[in-house]
Amino acid sequence: MKYHKVVFQPGNVLVEAADGSKLKEVMNEAGLEFDFLCGGQGTCGKCRVKVSEGLTTPVTREQEILQVKELDEGIRLACLTAVHNDLIVELPNQNKLKHNILIAASERTSKIEPLLLKVPIEVDKPSRETQSSDWRRLIESLVRQGYKESELETTVSILRQMPDVIRGANNRITAVMYQSKVAGIEPQDSAKSMLGMAFDIGTTTIVGYLLDLYTGKELSVVSTLNPQTAFGADVISRLTFASHEENGLTKLQRAVVGAINKLIDEAAQKVSVLRNDIYAISIAANTCMHHIFLGINPQSIAVSPYVPALSEPLALDASELEISINQAGKVFMLPNIAGFVGADTVAVLLTTELDQSEDIKLVIDIGTNGEIALGSREKIVACSAAAGPAFEGAQISSGMRGAAGAIDHVYYRDKLEYSVIGGGKPLGICGSALLDAVAGLVELGILNKRGKILAFDQLTNPAAQRFKENLIQFEGQGAFLLAEAGITGHGRPIMITQSDIRELQMAKGAMAAGVRVLMETYGIQAQDIKEVLLAGAFGNYLNPHSACVIGLIPPELESKIQMIGNAAGTGSKLALLSSSEFRRTKDIAEAVKFVELGSYPRFNSIFGECTYFKIQ
Incomplete structure (x- = not known):
């Protein structure tokens, strides 16, 4: 087989690549961190790289997505560009940008009862x-x-x-x-100290907390992007990769285990302790991430009736999973509830103590696979809403993760204003900004109830008049301009397109329909809910008013919304520090009644209604 030299800059990383291999494959094999938000399917157009030497002829899909100017400059899509000669490839600066990873959460205390x-x-x-x-x-x-x-x-x-x-x-x-x-x-007597680490393995990020198992004191916190993003941004793309790609499951498992071991080293170095001082690890993860971490094929989750390979809590030898801690160390896996409601939801419920609440509360973790739970000590119902990748930036024309350079909030004042994570020139918009932007368009009457961007002469709200210059045409349809090309970090305009609004409607429709179905199943109205608890990174950063304006959350609940941060991480810590709390996770998982939305009799009509916007 013929091989070619591919040099990646910055870093001068040299890789011998087989003829015909895609740049995505070469980058993954080289261990280069890079997000392929659509899983390398050539649909999102976000994996832009610059081929500075050995320029290749663009394929049809690249010609459709990229501008002529970009093609002339050597911009290509890494998932579509094949290697047929020696190349020098420049990776975009934003690939190295620091991401905002949520590590804080509302805390609660529990009696310390070490598992070991x-x-x-x-x-x-x-x-x-x-x-x-x-x-x-x-x-x-x-x-x-x-x-x-x-x-x-x-x-x-x-x-x-x-x-x-x-x-x-x-x-x-x-x-x-x-x-x-x-x-x-x-x-001798080594009983004076014993440490552990609690992990929350998310689809996008991984957070680890180093704890003193005797006192419960948090010694350090570490985080990273989940390296599995190189194989796809969401759960479905990774399910597909694990099931259909050669050695796909092994690659995914090695990636997450490697990340966990790196975080263990980092956490230990921060406080000058050794990996050997760590004896216990707890893992809270969604069902797909849970299975992949264990090396279990998650294929059964993807097909009806969507059941996991296992749901029970586990205590496993760390060495068996190649986790580099003390040789006596154990890994404690929190239990799953269903195929798409996993141990991370159990950890959130443990943190919020929904199973002991006198009042009915709604708990929402918004993401590509949104988990929703409703209930009290009497009963708890839960569901999973396939919100899609809109909240994470994938499939949004100017979308990106919540990293430096992302517009994170939009304000409709005398003129359009926005804030950028880290300051500087904007590179795109993250999910919270998408909600703000669309909510403002709804309040101004620039969108109709079906989500169509209206022409300027169709607007009736005087307040919308000052945004006339922001109303533009893109690919024959209306769009709303947030930042002109001349003021962005990459020289491309940042806008909200009609397609972006459709993506958001599908995502918010799925979440809102999930809430509606759970309320119907429980037999209550929105006013019966005492509190709405938003968990996870996206829930922590979004503007509750924007979420209610677009109908993601019932508007009458806006005053009852509380952000609880990384509640899954807190639950993982509780389970690590207390054997009774770890046992309680099993009771919680078994007590929750899972509602399969696809099987709910009126789901399609409810979902259709929830995609609409409520126009005043």
Whole structure:
């Protein structure tokens, strides 16, 4: 097979690429971090790179998406450009931009009950009289500490270590216990410290919290983009990749395990401790991310009846999953509820204590796969709304993630104003800005109830007159200009197109329909809901008024909305610090009644109604 040299700049990264391979594949193999928001399907046009040497002929789809000026400058789409000769490829600056990753959350306390225990013991010395084995004498020492002999067990690896550890420590050791299992043995008394890490593995980001398992103190917090974004922005694209791409599941699992290990190193270095000081990991993740982390093919989630391979909580050896912590370490997986309502939702419910609430509350985690739960201590119903990628920036013409350069909020004052994450020239809009922009168009009467952008001479609201210059034509349809090409960071205009509004209507329609269905299932009206709790990054950054104006959340609930931050991360921490809270996650998961929206009798009509805007 013929190979070519591909050099990526900046960084001067040299890769030998097989003839005909796509740049996307080459970049993934080289470990270059890059978002392929549509999973490399050639639909979003966001994977722009510049081929500065070895320029290739653009394919038809590139000619449709890219401007003539861009094509002439060597701009290509990495997912469509094939390697047929030596290339020098310049990656865009925004690929290295810092993303806003939500790590904070409303906290709640719980009794500290470590899932693992360190038990200092003195093993009796061997004697000719008793001829007791090392394991027998270790058992007897643990029995003196209150353990039942019949329940004690261990592993072959511990038995192999045991003779040297006991004799090297002059019979004074520390047993690392998980329930009645000896998970590890250490010389001398090492019980003074024991650390753990709680993780929230999201589709887009991963956040980890390093905790003292004795005191519950948070020692450091680390985060990163989920490297699986190189294989697709959303759950569905990764389900497809895992099921149909050669070694797809292995690639996805290695990516997330590698990210977890890097975060463990980073968290430990921040406070000058060792990975070996970490004994327990908790994982909260949606069902797809949960399965991929474990190396379980998530294919069953994607086909009817959309059931996961497993839902139960798990305690696994960290070494089995190649997680680099203490060799006695365990990984605690929170349980799933259904195929598209996962352990992250269980963690949110644990944090909010919805299962113990006297009042009916609505909990919403808005994302590409929005999870919604409604209820109280009496009962809880939940559903998953396939909101699509609009809130994450994919399939939006000027969309991007919430990173530096993204317009994050839009204001309709005497003139159009906006804020940019990190300041400087805008590069695109993230989901919160999309909501603001469209909500303003609804309030000004620039959109009709079906989402059509009206021509200037059709406007009846005097306040809309001052935005006449923002009303433009794009590809034969109306569009709303946010930033002219001359003031953006990439020289392209940033706008809201008619297609963007349609994408948002589908996304908000799915979420709003999910809320409606749960209220009908529960038998209540919006006014019966005491509180609306918005979890997750998008929910934390959006303007509640904008969400209510477009109908994402029932307008009558606007005054009841509270942002609770990364509640999934908080739930993961609670489960790590308390064995009773970890056990409680199983009760929560089993108590929730999952409602399959696709099977709900009136879902299609409800969804259709919810795509409309309410025009005053």
